Amino acid sequence: MTDPDVIIIGAGHNAMVCAGYLAQKGRSVLIIEQSNHCGGLASTREFFPGFKASVAHTIQNFSSKVIDDLSLTKHGLDLSQYPLQTIGLSRDGECIRLDSSKDQPRVSGLDGKDEEAYAGYMARMQTFADMLKPFWLKTIPRIGSANLQDMTTFLALAVKLRLLGKDEMGEFMRIATLPIRDLMDENFESDLLKAVLSWDGLLGSKMAPRSPNATVLSVLYKMAEKDAGAPKIPVSGIDGLVTALYKSARSSGVEFKLGQPVSRVLMDAGDHGVKAVGVVLADGDVIHARKIVSGVDPKQTFIDLVGVENLEIGFTNRINRLRCDGYVAKLHLALDSLPVFAGLDSPLGRLILVSNMDSIEFAYDDAKYGEFSDRPVMELILPTLCNPDMAPEGKHILSGHVMYIPHQIKGGWTEEAHDRLYQNLIELLEHYAPGIREQIIFGELLTPKDLEHQYNLTGGHWHHAEMAIDQMFMMRPTYEAAQYSTPISGLFLCGAGCHPGGGLSGAPGHNAAIEILRTEQ
């Protein structure tokens, strides 16, 4: 085999996006993945005989540009299903439904005042989301760069901001880093509505409604794509996305090597410092390439795969200090039959089990001090309602994202702690869907610690590294590695740890490919 031009480490969705773009431009690309399947956190696996699930269970902001450029529709991605309704359920039986689709965002189950406020709120947020949209698919330049293209990016942002008009621009600046709770309090009366609307800003982060930081930006990020970030499931499930990405990459000539962990990046010490020239596999095999791209999280990429001895001290320190502790646990239940949720005709939709803003904040408070709450907050879907073949006929699965479950807890994740959390969750579900306990054939709880092991992912973090303002834009994951290139020549990043961050968006992979091609000019 001749050496490929580019090796990409990991076959997460971003890696496949990046590979697709590079291969389209004639680069020979080899993806090396440690596990036996593609897709990383989006991969679908059988967690119990006959029952399948993927860690990421819906798509909220996958880039439509990537879909077009990589002809994903042609390769089988079908996103024609109507977005899921978001259904907020409080402990005492209150229920609201959100249709956040762009033309006519609607909320039902509330009084008229909030309904009206909701439409206004969504319209304004959509303006901001549209304004920011181009920047998620762009390299955010290094501060101090005098490069023309970089200046243009900054200029474009300034112009976009200005075009909002003076008042709106001021408003955007004001709310961008506001605690999302303040934004909610300014707009709405219903505590349940506030909690449900905050959810997308919080999910995956170590932040709660009262945290000033990037929660509002996260909402705007999700709203940038179609249907204002309403969750979707492809016709053939999340696997439909992964398979389409795989097929698209293969059709452009991308090679895959599965089941082969990369143990380190091969370095060559040149005059300028060190250069990445290949990878060493766990079995000792060496493969050379002109460029190495890592879809693995930044901390592992640098500390484990590159090795600190090849990195400068200050940079190593910044990487080591990246906040990567995951706060979302994953619950998969194999169910004998469809559970019945009190007050719902059908559990079709994304169910968010939060009572109010405080219930989120309090769950976070426990997590802050290294515990998990007795009353976790969660979102869940029943993927089998959209893709019946994820379970044997007539059977169902429940897929839940549970917040705030720390990667590290006091006393460690003992079997007892694990079990206690699982029982908590079943009790919580039993409250909302009485009888569900008896319907469970098998249950799997993946704490961030489990996700870390299973997916080889630092901290088991949703975004590979916390989406906080100091770890975003030209600081994501940290300066000197924020433009997809790294201090190591020949080494690039393409995963969720890069701008614009995690979630199934394809954006980091897209941006990385553009940047890699740019460096060749």
Added chain:
Amino acid sequence: MMRSSSIKAGPDHVDFKEVLAPTPFQDRVDSYSLTQDWASWNGYKTAKTYDTLASEYFAIRSTCGVMDLTPMEKYRVGGPDALHFLNRLVTRDISGLQPNRVTYVVWCNDEGKVLDDGTIFSLGGGEYRLCSQHHQLDWLLISSLGFDVTIEEETHSIAALAVQGPTSYSVLSAAGIQELNGLKPFGMINARVNGIECMVSRTGFTGDLGYEIWIDPSNASAIWDAIFALKEQGLFDIRPTGLGALEMVRIEAGFILPGDDFNTAETAIRADHDRSPYELGLGWLVNLQKCYFTGKRALFAEFARPIRRKLVRLSIEGNKPPKDAFLYDRKGGGRIGTIKSCVWSPILKTNVSMADIEYDKGAPPKQIWAEIYYQKELEWRATWAQCRLSIKPFWVHQRSSATPPQKY
């Protein structure tokens, strides 16, 4: 303790409220101090002078000066990765450093700007001592991530005494250290003085023949007494010397002082106010062939460009030491730099200084002039003095490297 001349204030003045730590030599230092003129050195109470600056200066240059070095920051580095760790830290390649040898090093941040300078002692058995001007524990700990090393600050647990000057060899030999005759510069040995175990290195900050003695703090007074006993016996003129004399001899010897001659990268706030090894005239400490070290990328790039400025040694005509003077490319011309530290050198009979000057396309200015302000009968006057670049240290003496040194 309050200074006797308490009317003098200013940056040199130690605030009486500042609580300075005693070094293990404090009893002896106190009893020898006639001036009670103290300074803070890394938080330790340190003598600026004991008696007169001139007598202390000349002790170092013509007989033997003894100085309490304990406040120097000292770190013990051990563990399987110790050498690897140090070699990534410093710009020099120290992989060939043999046990019982010492080497002078600088280390930089990622941008290739100097954080501090110091010496590394190879203690044998894979153990090292790193001595530095400023506190470096934070940086060392940060640097240790991913390395199997132990780092221990031993500033407070190792006492150090410098014995410097032409007769220092004779003094220490008379004190009972026999093995010194074969000890070359930057070498070290383990020895005994009156039964006290000590480590002796042939190192110093004076540019002269000299040694440094490293001991357990509990033996500090005993070592001091063993040395000064020779003076009591009338064998040698041995004097304790303070920071004032050290400042004179170190400038004569061309040694830079981080924090005085340049802003260390950690303390520099404004862009361009930190310095690379090249800009400090320490390019010889940078080994760009070395596989890897922190700052290499930046230094490699800098090396390829013409140097923009440099910390240089300047001798300045006349007898008025131009402290804090601006430098110009001709009398009344364009400003090209400043004097960083300057002393009148009694032995060379000229002003010697460290100066930060701009280079033009990699070349030093053709002429350098200092504008010197001075007071005469309470009236300020200005005068111009021509400065001369000195490539070599102002003061070099073959005795500093002769092995064995001459005996007196």
